Every structure is written in C-alpha cells, then in structure tokens.
Amino acid sequence: MLDLAEYNGSQISLPYTLSLYGIHYNTEIFDELGLEIPTTMDALIDVCAKLKEAGYDAFALPLGNNAAQMAERLISAFDGNSYVEFQAVADGELDIHDVKSLQALADFWLAVKPYSTEDALGMDNDSAHADFINRKAAMRLQGSWYLSTVKNADPDFPVGLFGIPSPVTNDVIIPVNIDTGFSVSTSTAHPEEAMKFVEFLSRPEVAQKYYAVDGNINMIKGVEYDKTEYMDVYNLVMDGKMSLTQINLWQQGTNVRSGIAAAVQELYADEDLEAFYQTCYDTIIENYE
C-alpha cells in the first residue's frame, strides 16, 4: 500500500486515507427486481436493460458537469496502465484507436446510453443526486465521498457500492485516490518534530479517531472500518484489487481529463467514434511532452 505514494523509488508521503470510486446502487430496487451484482461488463449492461424495462433509468448520468471525473475514473477502473498507452500515443508508438481503455470507455457510454438519463448532457450533479434519491435512477457513478451526501438526504436510504467491471482486464479493480497523505519537507527546520508528528498520526488509536471524523478508508493497520454499505468494495481494496486513479499518472492530468470529458460529451451527443478518438488524440498530443 505504501507504494501508492512512491515516486522514482522514494517514499514521498505517508498515504493516510483513501477514497474509492465505483457504482452506487439502490439495493432495494436491485432486491425487488432480483438483480445480482454484475462482475462483467456484459452483465452490467444486462442489469441496465432490466432496470429500464422495470421503468427506472439505469444510471443517472450528470454529463453536464461531471463528465471529466466519470470518464477518468472509468478509465482507471478499466485499465490501471492507461498512462503507459497514453505515453506511447504521445511518442507515436501506438495508434489512438488501439488504446484499450479508450475503446472500453467509448463502448461503455454507447452501451449504457439507451438505458440511462435521456437528457444526460443537460444533467448536473445535483439533478443526478435528486434522481437517485427519488428512485428515478437506480445507479450512479460516484466516489466514496457520496455516502454522506446520500445519508444527509435520507439516513435510511438503501445504498450499496460495487466495483466497475473491466472489459480490458476481465476483472474488478477499484480506482483509489490518496485523499490525505503526510509529507515532511526536506527544508524544514524541525525534521525530528515533524517525523514524530507523522509517527503520532500513524498510531492505530489516533488513526481510528481520524477515521471517525473523516469517514474515508484509513490506511493505518488496525483501524476498524465499519461502513457496511461499502464493505464488499473495501474488502477488494484490502485484497490489493485497486489501482491509483489515472489522473495522478497522466501528464497534465486535469487537462487530459478535461479533454477526454469533451470527447465523451461529443460521443454521447453524436455517437461519432472517429471524432471521439480524434479529440482524445489531440488532447494527448497537446498535453504530453
């Protein structure tokens, strides 16, 4: 787990808390329709079709203002090595059409479109949240920070989380992000005191208190995790089935993410695959050195 915060062989930070990303779903709707948690992309699309048939939007998709994060985390779930392929595209060694995570991304949007929010490009996060809470939509792509939003709206809301199945790895890998990490500056005048503070924070009893307020997965050994809604995904993470979300690994990550979001919005509107790949290619070329 420590290698999440390694850079060029050096430990640059103590990774303290992790947020994770996946598919939040209404457990009650799933139970009513007898739906199983999908572990392959085909099974997920099948679940979407059944939800639509039962009168629900499968996904509430806020492509209006959340396309960037959804696209980037989907890529992270599909292929934790996308950054290698992006670099190869930038170096002229790989055709953009052969980037597996982008193929999977395009396939995903086109596959879920008929079963999801009709007006996804005009939908923002707040509207998607409203649709999820009001049982109009059964699933949402969201991070672990979403649990408190759901519980604020309705403390008894039947919510669960499962991982996004990857057609690239044929596995379920959870994209994680280090939300809190502690580093000590090399130029500090008080290195001993700083290290002592890090040591203090890494005590299980202190970390447990931190977890009680923060709610994210705490990386310190011995901290007890008690979010039943996320337990399945938590166990996957603890089994090592996770990868660092790709924005940390792409060059000029936020710019690349925003470019891919524009490509996704175009694809969703026009279903033009060639335009999608062209925008992704332009984005990589513009931002990679």
Place this chain on the structure above:
Amino acid sequence: MAKSNKIKGTQNQVVARSRRLTFLLFSIPGIFLYSLFFIYPVLMGVYYSLTDWDGIARNVNFIGLKNYVKIFTKSPRFQNAITFNLKYTLMYVVCILVLGIVLALILNHRVKGITFFRAMFFLPAVLCGVTVGLIFSQIFYRVVPAFGQALGIDLLSTNILGDKRLAIYGILFVGVWVGLAMPTVLFLAGLQTIPQDLYESAMIDGANSFDQFRYITMPFLIPVITIVMILSIKGGLGIFDLIKALTDGGPARSTESVSYLVYTDAFKNNKFSFAIAESVVVGVILAVVSVVQVVFQNRKKVSA
C-alpha cells in the same frame, strides 16, 4: 490702478498654486492605493506571464514570450474560447442595448404602478450570479423541457444547455436577464436629462415619434450608451460565474470562455504564468475595443 491689478494677479497665482498643491495632496492617497492595488499587480502579472511559474514553486524561470507564442500557435482551446467570447459578447451587447433602451423608454412613461415595475426590473441586479445560474440550471433541466414537450417544440424538449449548438443561447438568456437591470436604470436616468421642450419643438415642427427618437433621444443617450457598451463588453468578455454554474464550459467545450479557461489553467492545471498570459491578451483586446469605441462615440454625442 496698474499696481493694484498686479498685486491682484500675484494673489491669484498664489491662490492657484495653493489650490494645485491641495489637489495634489488629496490625490496622493488615491494614487498610492491605485498603484498598490492595480498598477503594481498588473505589472507583476505581465512579468509573471513571461516566466514558467506554476503558482506554487519558488523557482521562477524567465522564458520570454514563450507563453504568448503558445497561446497563438499551440492552443486551440484558447482560440475556441476567444471565438466563444466574441460571439457571446456581440450578442450580449446587442441584447443589452436594444432591450435596455426599450425597457427604459417603457419605464419612462407615467403609468400606474410604475415604481413597482421599476423595482421588479431591477431585482435581478441584486442577485448573486452563481445563485441565478444554479436556479436557471434547474429551470433549463426540469421546467423548459416540460413546456417544450407539452407544446411539441423539439428544440426545447431537452435541456438546451446540453446541446453544444444551443448552450450559448441559454447562457445568453440568463446573462441578459441578470445584466439588463443596471443598463436600464442608466438609460432611464439618461432619458430624464433630456429637456422636454426639445420634444415639444420637434412636435410643432411635425416630427413623428421615430424622428424624435432618432434626432433627440439617441444623441442625448450617446454618453450612456458609451458607458453601457463598455460595461457590457467587459461583462461579455469576462463572463465566468454563469458558465461555471450552468454548463461548466461544456458540452464538448462549446461554452468555454477565456475567463473560465484562465481559471482552469491557473487553479486546476497549475499553469499560472500561462493563465496570466491569457488574461493579458484579453486585457489588451478589451483596452483596444474600449478606446476605439470611446473615440468613435465621442464624435457622435451632443455637446451640452
């Protein structure tokens, strides 16, 4: 007699010098504050636009005009944003001028309840842009499509903010709704400075309503139009909050303005010096447009 005049002249010179000194002393705090909070940051901004500063690091390298060269040769996103800004600003200025003058002419009549209407039309000006944006975001997503579907209008049956060809008009509508109040008040004030006897003379000379508007109202409104145009061009080129609240620059970057891009580059991408260079380019465009417009309109206004 000559001697007394000479003494008087000397006294006048002393008084004038003393007054100049007083004015100078009164100006110093203003000049100081203006320099500290405006001129100095602008000069610092221009300097940083010539560096590779990322907004955080302590080491700053001078890279000359590289950022500017990149803006004009390797940044289709900036060119896209400038095109959006120019298109938006043009439509915004026309809407504000036309609707502002029309509303002011209507509100200038003495009819029952006019104070109420004036207050109502001014209401959007006191609302925060982001709040208005969030309210309209819901209206466009939930209310407008419901009407569009009920009336069978295809164009309005989905959220226009989700359509890359129409989103700009959604933002324009909200922008004009918020931005119209102040210009209307300025036009109203301008209308009330026009001497009524001019209209009476014109009527006696047989001028119809359009002639009166064309030859009396408009020339008197030119100074106000100048101010309103400068303010609305600035508003149009600087639009940010409504875009952030309504479309977040999308769909597919169709509503990315330069201000939005500057914000993204500076605070999300940590390309601070590049973002400053982008702002400097917009600042220059704004200054040139304002100077041309002031010179042009100064020739047309009525000299009182």
